Amino acid sequence: MTKEIWQADTRDVDAIVNGRHSNPFAFLGLQEVAGNWVLRAFIPHAEMVTAFTLDGTELGHLFPRHPSGFFEGKVTVDRRQPIRYRAKNAGGEWDVYDPYSFGPVLGPMDDYYIGEGSHLRLFDKLGAHEMEFEGIHGTHFAVWAPNAQRVSVVGPFNEWDGRRNPMRNRFETGIWEVFVPILGTGTLYKFEIVGPDGVVLPLKADPFARQSELRPRTASVVPDPTPFTWTDAKYIEERATRDWRRTPMSIYEVHLGSWRRRPDGGFLTYDQLAEQLVPYAADMGYTHIELLPISEHPFDPSWGYQPTGLYAPTARFGDPAAFARFVNAAHEAGLGIILDWVPAHFPTDAHGLAHFDGTALYEHADPRQGYHPDWNTAIYNFGRKEVVSFLVNNALYWLEKFHIDGLRVDAVASMLYLDYSRKPGQWVPNQHGGNENLEAVEFLRRVNTEAYRLHPGTFMIAEESTAWPGVSQPVHTGGLGFGFKWNMGFMNDTLRFMSREPVHRKFHHNDMTFGAVYAFSENFVLPLSHDEVVHGKGSLLEKMPGDDWQQFANLRAYYAFMWGHPGKKLLFMGQEFAQREEWADGKSLDWYLLEAGMHEGTRRLIADLNLAYRQLPALHERDCEPDGFEWVIGNDHANSVLAWLRKAPGADPVLVISNFTPVPRNGYKVPMPLVGKWIERINTDAGWYSGSNTGNQGAVEAYAVEGRHWPAEAELYLPPLSTLFLKFEPE
Template structure:
């Protein structure tokens, strides 16, 4: 019989839904009993009649190492002497219906390489971290008032050795980090690194929630990748999927013969559009499992944040379902009450355990207060993806410029709600796959216009309030949409247009990081002021980005047509001399070179609600950034 006050207390918290480190209770851990070293196995399977640990060490014979059920709520434990790191194992479970099932460990830290599905014993305390400076600096960093530009990355299709054969995390560190650092990104966001059976699920349909996918190496290899990112000044965000899991037989589905991790009610359990199952958010042990999993990734792997996938699918009972496929909640609504409560509980726990982390919600509806604290009724995230901005802007940019004036509201509407949440502006993998075309190929016009449109779009994105995210390939104008079974078309960089876009991305980032007006007040209304949002006839908008210091103000003028406008009047907030510090139309970026090379002196004549104005050249399909560099008395109009 296993005894111990700490163990009993942890088991109590686990069943109460309040054990934030359940991965230290359950799973496979090195232990010593009666002077013998071995592995302690623990698993939650309340409906099982019998549970055994099986593997090559006992010829997969469940009669050899049965586990002991130590409480009525279904925690089973066994200590196997002589086993060590690298041991392959599963749990053999006899269900109430008399069936034997072989299941991977829900709390395994490592797994066999697909198509094999067993768990692998892997202690997590062997890696010596070297990112102490980064972790200490992170504690004092205010992300809301700092630049944040995220490079979204699917490792297996960034570069590979050959199809379905990938580099190791350590090799990726040597390739990815210098590239991302050179381009000026502040963070990497990785598509899910949890173990998953099918490559083309991209990690979004997982079987091993605590297991780093073996496609790219071991847990220590992944720690090395994160460690090297931090040493290079790059944060790491992980895509995390608490909303649903896949149905593969060795995974969580009907784990002990009954619905355990998933809802027992099929109308709540089934994610029909994805062929997956929804976690039972009302079940205490599932809450402990998921909250521990979030804490685990952030603490064990020093990750800087989690991007929480498909939050809307958790919040709404009718998400992706037809009439008759779902049931109203107890109040007659379509909200999933227990999922809402779970999300708040999860975020509260995460920020108590890791106060300096990022929790980003991919939430595609108008649910209020997603990034507000739980104590005022919010969901408790600190960032939300701005899916409305993304949809509007991509729709607008795909139009022929001649039609854009009829849809001018698409580029201005986002400012009505830009400060209602702490937003990230995302151009993610979902927007460049499944026939949606690459970002470059969405752009209308001839070859030159496609690149000009892309430069203008990226410049407007970086001028717009909110942090930034761009999926890999967009930084050099990949022509084909994302091919998840191939790597990026790196050979395009042999062509001037694509090499120029890469250089453009680099210099855009440099300008972005150097200008506090573009990020210091990202989430406050005083960080943005319209100059002219209404010039739909010419598809031109102009606005001011403000920082805490008026000297850092930027005036941004965007032209979404291929027409050049000379002597164009723009109202400006301060008297003085303005210089064009960045232009998307610069010749070395592949533009037409319609620049404002000389300082623009203000004219003391009101225009567009401002007390003075400048006259400038507005480039075709171009964005100009103007900064006041000196004070003068102003001329007369």
């Protein structure tokens, strides 16, 4: 039989059937060849194929060209248009809509901004998006894999066969895309990638997947495109007016998988957490809930810090809409939601980002730059504009699509220093010979700038443990542009002091005062986080010395010391009721402890501290500024007593005084700034908190004195192991 001029070359047919064709869109579907319109389709299992237009007009039968299911035929049409095939075999018949009769979804402006690295809506373009396109419903898939020879979208819809839906290569950007008709919400998919060496890689999950399968399965899921109906407009509007440096910020840090479990040991869902966690945190007086990472991750004991799906809320607790309902419920209760965000590194699971297109794409190729020795993970290549765009867009995605209030950026120190956790010779200096990761610095400045520019009222927090200057200073003044920085020094120093026997504390008084030396060098959050109560460190209660009564008294005094100290507050779940055992991610907190008075007393104290912190401007309006703090007694080493004032313009001052020995101090003289009545707003020894119920009968009187530095003085009773808040009460 003579080969017609419009018929395909056998080599092209073999390339399609073997999944090796370099440009399937130039060959499959409706093609104009030598003045003829030709249809070509690869439909495995089909024995007969008939072509139709979308309006049902039959175009004729296609002829088999290869036993694996390649069909071809000349048709009479006047233009390029979508095509439907009716395929048949001995078992029945089915419809196939031709992806190769559709044009590209991405446009030249996408190419331009992607190429420039300035595209700020990649999450609307890449990944999987269900849509109407050229008159038919389906899903558009797009993925960046510039070094791949072929990329295909695969799933149950095509028997995970990478030959069936190869994608269009947009050569200028390295983006591959295809619109697959009919597919929609709930479709499972991955990408099959042929690397530059011709090797088919393990199937890859979608880096931009907005929904994932529940582990241990790892496929991406086409999400429901229905927009979520938010009811938090008033909260968002009010949030945009906030200056968080001068606003109360008391953060409840939570691991969703172990805050509380169902009776059968299973996880609570996002909806159940909205019903239980949100009102609990609101009743406790917190302003924010901070979630350990909820981006999809394969390994529960990583606590989310090794994410494989940065854009997908983990399926452990429900779907993306359920997570949105959780955030919405928090906002309706007046609570903000902060997410732990992990742009420093990623795990090397085969379905993840590692060697994504067969090359070191998201990571550095040189292990001295691209491998993290502490965590056995890959480090992002912050010098690559596409990688920076991926991460910047991810931050903006959470802030926009889920109304997140802030991102706490994990492991910033590991990003800033090229020699982090490395020995000499194991790292590559920057262009100036230094150890600063200049590309990571620019990335952090960019993501912070865009977050604050596009989402007023949100904030960025750095977990940064070194003395890098200007972490929470604006970018235009040379800073990194974060709103806040975790104060790891405060946490380390004060916990070390509190863990000592009281008789020894007088020799380490500086541990409690040193924090005030640098308290205003950054905008600080004071963190008592999950990191302090794992890996054999014990719970906060276990760190305290003495018998049971002294341990609780120490802890209560310490909490009030922290709430009275300049800086925003953060406390990990369970510590608000003095969890006895260190945190275990595989089980619920020990809520039964609240039946015991000492534990319930500690919970009451945290609620009252939060209330005082929110109600008294002196305690929060100058958290990050030196004019809000003044030492009153800083050098009474012998008695381990500390006292200071918290102040704010136009507000009544608050005196905070701590006695860190089990010895009560009667008639203890304290200089005061104002003559008159001072109300005992907090007394951690109160019976309400299961203390010994000693104190100053609710108030003290400050009397005028002459010839002293301070104009007044009061005689106080300092209960053992206690902290008092005394608020000036004007006549």
